[in-house]
Amino acid sequence: xxxxxxxxxxxxxxxxxxxxxxxxxxxxxxxxxxxxxxxxxxxxxxxxxxxxxxxxxxxxxxxxxxxxxxxxxxxxxxxxxxxxxxxxxxxxxxxxxxxxxxxxxxxxxxxxxxxxxxxxxxxxxxxxxxxxxxxxxxxxxxxxxxxxxxxxxxxxxxxxxxxxxxxxxxxxxxxxxxxxxxxxxxxxxxxxxxxxxxxxxxxxxxxxxxxxxxxxxxxxxxxxxxxxxxxxxxxxxxxxxxxxxxxxxxxxxxxxxxxxxxxxxxxxxxxxxxxxxxxxxxxxxxxxxxxxxxxxxxxxxxxxxxxxxxxxxxxxxxxxxxxxxxxxxxxxxxxxxxxxxxxxxxxx
Amino acid sequence: xxxxxxxxxxxxxxxxxxxxxxxxxxxxxxxxxxxxxxxxxxxxxxxxxxxxxxxxxxxxxxxxxxxxxxxxxxxxxxxxxxxxxxxxxxxxxxxxxxxxxxxxxxxxxxxxxxxxxxxxxxxxxxxxxxxxxxxxxxxxxxxxxxxxxxxxxxxxxxxxxxxxxxxxxxxxxxxxxxxxxxxxxxxxxxxxxxxxxxxxxxxxxxxxxxxxxxxxxxxxxxxxxxxxxxxxxxxxxxxxxxxxxxxxxxxxxxxxxxxxxxxxxxxxxxxxxxxxxxxxx
Numbered sequence: 139x140x141x142x143x144x145x146x147x148x149x150x151x152x153x154x155x156x157x158x159x160x161x162x163x164x165x166x167x168x169x170x171x172x173x174x175x176x177x178x179x180x181x182x183x184x185x186x187x188x189x190x191x192x193x194x195x196x197x198x199x200x201x202x203x204x205x206x207x208x209x210x211x212x213x214x215x216x217x218x219x220x221x222x223x224x225x226x227x228x229x230x231x232x233x234x235x236x237x238x239x240x241x242x243x244x245x246x247x248x249x250x251x252x253x254x255x256x257x258x259x260x261x262x263x264x265x266x267x268x269x270x271x272x273x274x275x276x277x278x279x280x281x282x283x284x285x286x287x288x289x290x291x292x293x294x295x296x297x298x299x300x301x302x303x304x305x306x307x308x309x310x311x312x313x314x315x316x317x318x319x320x321x322x323x324x325x326x327x328x329x330x331x332x333x334x335x336x337x338x339x340x341x342x343x344x345x346x347x348x349x350x351x352x353x354x355x356x357x358x359x360x361x362x363x364x365x366x367x368x369x370x371x372x373x374x375x376x377x378x379x380x381x382x383x384x385x386x387x388x389x390x391x392x393x394x395x396x397x398x399x400x401x402x403x404x405x406x407x408x409x410x411x412x413x414x415x416x417x418x419x420x421x422x423x424x425x426x427x428x429x430x431x432x433x434x435x436x437x438x439x440x441x442x443x444x445x446x447x448x449x450x451x452x453x454x455x456x457x458x459x460x461x462x463x464x465x466x467x468x469x470x471x472x473x474x475x476x477x478x479x480x481x482x483x484x485x486x
Numbered sequence: 487x488x489x490x491x492x493x494x495x496x497x498x499x500x501x502x503x504x505x506x507x508x509x510x511x512x513x514x515x516x517x518x519x520x521x522x523x524x525x526x527x528x529x530x531x532x533x534x535x536x537x538x539x540x541x542x543x544x545x546x547x548x549x550x551x552x553x554x555x556x557x558x559x560x561x562x563x564x565x566x567x568x569x570x571x572x573x574x575x576x577x578x579x580x581x582x583x584x585x586x587x588x589x590x591x592x593x594x595x596x597x598x599x600x601x602x603x604x605x606x607x608x609x610x611x612x613x614x615x616x617x618x619x620x621x622x623x624x625x626x627x628x629x630x631x632x633x634x635x636x637x638x639x640x641x642x643x644x645x646x647x648x649x650x651x652x653x654x655x656x657x658x659x660x661x662x663x664x665x666x667x668x669x670x671x672x673x674x675x676x677x678x679x680x681x682x683x684x685x686x687x688x689x690x691x692x693x694x695x696x697x698x699x700x701x702x703x704x705x706x707x708x709x710x711x712x713x714x715x716x717x718x719x720x721x722x723x724x725x726x727x728x729x730x731x732x733x734x735x736x737x738x739x740x741x742x743x744x745x746x747x748x749x750x751x752x753x754x755x756x757x758x759x760x761x762x763x764x765x766x767x
Contacts, residue, residue, distance in 0.1 A: 205663055232669030245660040249682045258678075259668055305664070312668060 144348040145179040145202070145316055150211030150221075152194070152201050152372075156421065169420050171197040173372040174211075177350075181315065184342055184349040186363030186380065188356060188395070190417055194372040195352045199318045202350075203235050204228065215316070233263065236309035240321040242301035246293040252279070252304055253289045259311040278307040282337060299330035306337065316348040323358060331355075335362050356399050360384055368392045371417055371428045376459075378452030388454035388471060390435050427456070435471070437464070507758025510693075513751030521567040528561035532718040541734045551736035553727060555716075559736060562718040563744050569719045570700060570748065573633070573712075577699035578692050580638035585645025586688060592646065593653025594676050603650070607643045615640060619702070620711065628711045633703060644695065645688055652684035686763045693756030697749040704745060720745050 152172040158164045172194040179185050187195045200206035202213050204220065213220045220231045239245035246255060256275045260266050266274045276286040282303040293301050302322065309317060319338065323331040339362055342349050353359050359366055360380055367377040368391065376389040387393040394413045415432055418424050424431055430440040435458055447455040448462055457464045458471055520527060530548075536556035544551045550559035592603035610618070622636040656662055657680060665675045704721025706712035713719040715726070720741035727737030 200663075203667055205667055229669060232667065235667070237664065237667045239660045239664060241660050245664045247661045247665070247679050247683070258670075262668070262670055262674070308664070308668070 142181060143178050144181045144183075144216065145177075145350075146212075146214040146217075147175065147177045147202055148212040148214065150175045150198065150201060150213065151209045152197050152207060153209045154207070167421055170372050170423060171420060172201065175369075175372070175374050177367060177374070177377075179316065179348040179350060181348050182342070182346040183365065184339075184351055184363045186359035186366040187350055187352045187369060188354060188359055188366065189369035190354065192417060192420065193369040194420070195369050196320050198369070199237070199320050199350060199352050203237055203318055204231060205237065233312060234314055235316045235318070236312055236314040238302075238305055238309055238317060238319040238322040240324055242298045242305060242325060243293055245305050246301055246308075248293050251290050251292055252296075255304065256308050256311050259308055263312055265311070265313070274311075278311055279304075281310065281341070282307045283333075298326050299333065302326060302330075302334055303337070306334075306341070310341070310345075314347065316350075317342075318350045318352070320352045321354070322351075324353070324355070331358065338362060356384075356395060368395065371420055371423060373428065373455065374447070375429065375456070376452075376454040378449075378454075382452045388449065388452065388459035389429075389456045390433050390458070390471060391429050392454075393471060394434075505758055505761075506754040507762055510751050510754030510756070510758055513747060514755060517567055517571060517748050517751065520564055521571050524564050524568055528558075528564040530558035530561040532562045532565040533557065533716045541730065541737075543734070544736055550740045551734065553723075553734070553737045554730060559723075559740055562723060563720070563740050566718040566720050566723065566741065567744070567748075569630075569713055569717065570703065570745070573630070573703035573719075574696045574700045574748070574752070576634050577637045577641070577703060578696050580634060581641030581695075582645050582688065582692050584638060585642035585647075586649050586685065588642060589646035589649030590653055590676060590681060590684070593650035594657055594672075594680070596654075600650075603646065607646060610640060610643045616702070616705065619706065620709070623706065623711045628714065630713055633706055633712050637699060637702070641695070641699070644691070648688050648691060649684055652687060653680055656680045656684055690756050690760040690763065693752050693759060696752040700745060700749055700752075 150172060151170070151174055153168040153170055156167045156169055158166060175194075175198055177185065177187075187198065189195050197206060201208040202220075204213075204223070208221055211221060215231060215234065218227065218230075220227065223231060250258070253272070253275055256278060257271050260271050260274060272289075275289065279286055279288065284300060284303050284307070288296065288300065288304075293304075296304070305322075322338075323334050326334060335358055338349070338351070341347065351359060351363055363380050365378065366380045366383050367374045368383070368389065369375070370391050376383060376387065376392045378388075383392060384396060387396055391413075398413070413432055418428065418431060424441075426442045427433070427436075427440045427445050430436040433440065437457070440457065443457075445455045445457045445459075445462060447453050449460065454460075454462070456462055456471075534557065536552075538556065539548065539552050540556045541554055542548050542552040542556075548558050548560065550563065552558055553562075588603055592600045613621075618640050619633075619636040622639055623632045626632040626635055662675060662680055665679045670679070703712055704719075704724065707719050707721035708725040710725075713722055715722055723741040724738045727734070727741075730737055
């Protein structure tokens with residue numbers, strides 16, 4: 139990567155304390171939402187963060203923007219640690235980062251018009267004098283493909299897609315260098331999703347933004363992101379350039395996620411054995427590799443040893459991955475036994 | 487009009503533009519005008535005692551009759567509107583302001599601040615409302631001033647709890663988080679973003695609270711701790727007339743009707759406001 143590192147997250151953990159069991163006499167427990175996650179984002183780069191619900195991806199996104207708790211780790215923005223920043227340092231983080239939320243209506247104050255909502259950002263950050271403010275609002279609205287006539291509407295009068303564009307315009311109003319988009323298209327119609335993704339791609343390139351795109355829709359991520367990180371139970375299990383990860387996944391979890399993408403292609407069958415069960419509780423994480431209870435390739439030693447995160451630009455935390463303990467030669471992941479046609483029918 | 491009239495068992499169908507909001511506002515406005523123009527409207531001096539016309543039933547000279555001191559009931563009901571409206575307004579405003587400030591601080595900052603406020607509220611709530619009011623008034627001495635102090639000290643807890651609950655929900659809403667992420671100050675997030683959305687239910691509640699305050703004021707005056715005789719106040723009038731309830735029904739009935747209509751006005755306004763502002767409950 140030649141571009142300078144904009145955001146460097148090191149060993150970030152988020153734990154939520156829980157009430158003690160047995161009427162307060164039980165052991166003090168905590169929920170490990172994010173464990174020891176590291177991630178780098180360069181300027182102009184879009185990193186996709188994917189995983190099942192509850193994998194900790196939103197918690198991670200909020201923690202790096204200091205919108206949620208964080209227990210341990212460093213969040214370096216241009217080399218300056220923001221994890222414990224206060225006052226002026228925290229204000230700098232707020233000035234240079236922005237978040238786009240999942241719920242297009244919920245993220246806008248229902249009482250403020252579009253003009254007020256965007257104008258407030260400009261006012262607070264002293265971006266424009268009162269005179270130039272309206273012109274700038276129109277400019278921002280045009281940037282996200284909205285008409286200036288919407289200026290005096292409130293969120294209740296707008297569609298979900300329009301609200302999401304306003305959320306993006308508001309985020310752009312502070313001229314951020316890093317944007318965290320948390321499931322920002324999940325609540326929209328499919329046709330609108332495509333438009334918003336295209337808009338984000340275009341804006342990211344034009345403004346040289348660093349972007350973390352949190353999603354569970356892998357097709358969206360593949361279209362938008364330069365790199366992809368896969369999270370499972372609060373840990374990143376695989377990370378690498380998008381196409382490499384999609385073509386040759388190195389972690390069995392990633393592979394099952396990719397196989398589960400539905401495609402309009404009758405020739406390609408959906409996986410005969412989709413990932414069984416639910417992810418285990420983040421309160422009692424399994425010993426060893428957290429994925430072993432659901433892993434089709436699990437070996438006995440997966441139950442005891444946490445696999446290290448290995449590889450170069452394309453890394454994975456699995457002993458069977460290239461560079462892993464059982465695969466020093468660097469072959470692709472072994473295939474699971476292909477299902478026979480009869481088995482396929484049974485699972486349908 | 488022919489045909490069947492649509493009668494809904496569950497809710498009243500308001501004809502045309504007469505909504506609860508309009509009706510409630512109209513009733514309150516009427517009472518406000520009556521209070522403002524009391525000197526012009528009242529045919530007699532409300533505290534002038536005319537021994538010659540004691541306990542007169544309603545007649546052309548005294549449309550609502552006279553009481554046991556020969557005072558004109560109509561004039562007293564009209565003059566009392568001034569006192570009773572004042573009671574309803576001040577009895578609500580002070581608790582509203584105190585409760586809103588306390589509740590928003592408590593809900594927004596949470597932690598030990600919240601704990602302290604909640605324990606204080608628990609203490610206030612532990613006593614029956616009227617008993618606590620009487621205790622406070624006993625300390626501060628009878629009179630309207632004491633009544634307002636007691637109302638403020640006791641009544642703020644309802645508003646504080648309402649606002650706090652709203653803040654607890656709204657401070658975790660996406661738009662509040664968005665406001666934080668955009669670098670807004672605590673006070674801006676609190677007052678510009680959360681407060682306008684949190685306060686609606688309190689505004690609606692304050693209208694129905696006004697009814698309770700009014701009845702409380704009447705009760706306190708009835709017990710001789712609020713407005714002092716011979717000042718005309720509906721609660722006092724009912725208290726004074728109760729000895730004659732079998733022989734002179736008009737002494738208690740008309741102030742009672744006045745209280746009911748004013749209370750209905752507030753209540754309708756609360757309903758209408760709640761609907762107009764989209765507040766549930």
